[in-house]
Amino acid sequence: NAGVTQTPKFQVLKTGQSMTLQCAQDMNHNSMYWYRQDPGMGLRLIYYSASEGTTDKGEVPNGYNVSRLNKREFSLRLESAAPSQTSVYFCASSERQGATHEQYFGPGTRLTVT
Amino acid sequence: DQQVKQNSPSLSVQEGRISILNCDYTNSMFDYFLWYKKYPAEGPTFLISISSIKDKNEDGRFTVFLNKSAKHLSLHIVPSQPGDSAVYFCAASITGNQFYFGTGTSLTVIP
Numbered sequence: 001n002a003g004v005t006q007t008p009k010f011q012v013l014k015t016g017q018s019m020t021l022q023c024a025q026d027m028n029h030n031s032m033y034w035y036r037q038d039p040g041m042g043l044r045l046i047y048y049s050a051s052e053g054t055t056d057k058g059e060v061p062n063g064y065n066v067s068r069l070n071k072r073e074f075s076l077r078l079e080s081a082a083p084s085q086t087s088v089y090f091c092a093s094s095e096r097q098g099a100t101h102e103q104y105f106g107p108g109t110r111l112t113v114t
Numbered sequence: 115d116q117q118v119k120q121n122s123p124s125l126s127v128q129e130g131r132i133s134i135l136n137c138d139y140t141n142s143m144f145d146y147f148l149w150y151k152k153y154p155a156e157g158p159t160f161l162i163s164i165s166s167i168k169d170k171n172e173d174g175r176f177t178v179f180l181n182k183s184a185k186h187l188s189l190h191i192v193p194s195q196p197g198d199s200a201v202y203f204c205a206a207s208i209t210g211n212q213f214y215f216g217t218g219t220s221l222t223v224i225p
Contacts, residue, residue: 004157031210033213035215040217041217042116042118042120042203042215042216042217042218043158043203043205043215044215045212045213045214048211048212050211056211058212059212059214090157090158092157094210101146101148101163101207101210102148102160102163103148103158103160103213104160105150105157105158105159106157107155107156107157108155108156108157
């Protein structure tokens, strides 16, 4: 099992360019999440999907869109990148029916917007 | 506003001694608390969790304590090992939907 995979690992964009971050999980989890991590800010939730076909905003959704393509895949799109979106992006999944609510994280995508 | 706070950015401990990492929260609706460990260039990995109906949960060398009246939780690692050196994040959730993370504490265990 690969767990949670993210592509790409690194990306450099110019201001105004668009891109999609891909995430897939092979654990048959219902819930998937996108976070960003910035220095001194911890991880902040951008969007989450509690189940296939549903998505909800988190703490910092502005400038992002998401698609829950199927149970396995949850993508994050930046339509017009801004330098403030320079960050490390983590995708996670969890089985909310479980006792611990633990989330499994991918290795992250390091995005730089110039 | 930061709903989950880790006020110590770093902590150094001698190998074999106890490490105590602290976390404070402001939202009394949080009903689940988790600790994650993170190595550089990797995603966080789950360590231990506690429900708000409990005040202690133990898993091997790791124990989490929850003080609801003080809105405070702590992670105890005994004995500390060099491989425990990492950044530790606490997180809180309401009904397992949105999760709020602290800013992390970097633990260094000195051999």
